[in-house]
Amino acid sequence: MITRLNHVAIAVPDLAEAAARYQTLGAAVSEPQDLPEHGVTVVFVVLENTKIELLHPLGEGSPIAGFLDKNPSGGIHHLCFEVEEIGATSEKLDELGIRILGDGKPKTGAHGKPVLFAHPKDFQGALVEFEQE
Amino acid sequence: MITRLNHVAIAVPDLAEAAARYQTLGAAVSEPQDLPEHGVTVVFVVLENTKIELLHPLGEGSPIAGFLDKNPSGGIHHLCFEVEEIGATSEKLDELGIRILGDGKPKTGAHGKPVLFAHPKDFQGALVEFEQE
Numbered sequence: 001m002i003t004r005l006n007h008v009a010i011a012v013p014d015l016a017e018a019a020a021r022y023q024t025l026g027a028a029v030s031e032p033q034d035l036p037e038h039g040v041t042v043v044f045v046v047l048e049n050t051k052i053e054l055l056h057p058l059g060e061g062s063p064i065a066g067f068l069d070k071n072p073s074g075g076i077h078h079l080c081f082e083v084e085e086i087g088a089t090s091e092k093l094d095e096l097g098i099r100i101l102g103d104g105k106p107k108t109g110a111h112g113k114p115v116l117f118a119h120p121k122d123f124q125g126a127l128v129e130f131e132q133e
Numbered sequence: 134m135i136t137r138l139n140h141v142a143i144a145v146p147d148l149a150e151a152a153a154r155y156q157t158l159g160a161a162v163s164e165p166q167d168l169p170e171h172g173v174t175v176v177f178v179v180l181e182n183t184k185i186e187l188l189h190p191l192g193e194g195s196p197i198a199g200f201l202d203k204n205p206s207g208g209i210h211h212l213c214f215e216v217e218e219i220g221a222t223s224e225k226l227d228e229l230g231i232r233i234l235g236d237g238k239p240k241t242g243a244h245g246k247p248v249l250f251a252h253p254k255d256f257q258g259a260l261v262e263f264e265q266e
Contacts (some may be wrong), residue, residue, distance in 0.1 A: 021256070
């Protein structure tokens with residue numbers, strides 16, 4: 001069901017500084033992309049086998065604003081696993097007693113694919129996103 | 134310099150439960166391996182493109198004991214990037230003003246290769262390990 005690690009998301013207080021650091025360390029970084037419907041601006045750090053998403057709040061009510069209030073230096077925000085089929089993943093999470101954030105139904109994620117987030121308290125304290133391949 | 138994401142490490146309060154969950158979600162998991170010289174027991178979750186390391190404290194003075202005291206449900210502990218040459222990475226971190234944990238010199242990591250850890254306060258709040266390929 002879980003196949004690949006799609007990305008690791010890191011919330012950062014200064015997107016330009018964070019991107020410059022990864023670039024200085026030899027990684028390819030994208031231009032910043034505003035995703036207003038998700039309340040973030042993102043820079044992709046492209047590695048050979050996966051990517052890091054550097055996230056900065058965009059607009060009012062950004063889903064990462066609270067995280068940066070609590071962690072002003074930034075921090076690792078979530079992991080995203082690719083899964084073959086989001087419906088089967090949802091059923092399996094239910095069986096395991098792992099709560100799904102929001103109304104429990106898949107949403108369209110930042111890459112335009114169906115996603116679910118598991119409750120960190122039910123998943124080793126880690127915020128985990130599941131994205132259909 | 135940074136080439137691949139070697140692993141994401143997640144500190145977990147119950148290693149057997151965490152491993153069983155990843156297995157139920159279709160990921161291949163290893164048997165637990167004690168690494169007494171690193172103060173952890175580890176289960177590898179093997180994905181197609183990288184791996185997750187589930188860490189549990191082993192023995193006295195485990196480097197993850199304090200993290201689990203603060204985060205009793207567990208949490209994402211660190212990322213590990215592969216680099217071509219650890220000496221060049223160390224110099225670049227110095228240039229960027231990013232502190233290296235410990236005495237600043239590479240150590241032998243859990244995979245038997247030279248590693249460095251950057252100070253999270255200097256690296257977007259994320260604990261980042263650099264491991265020579």
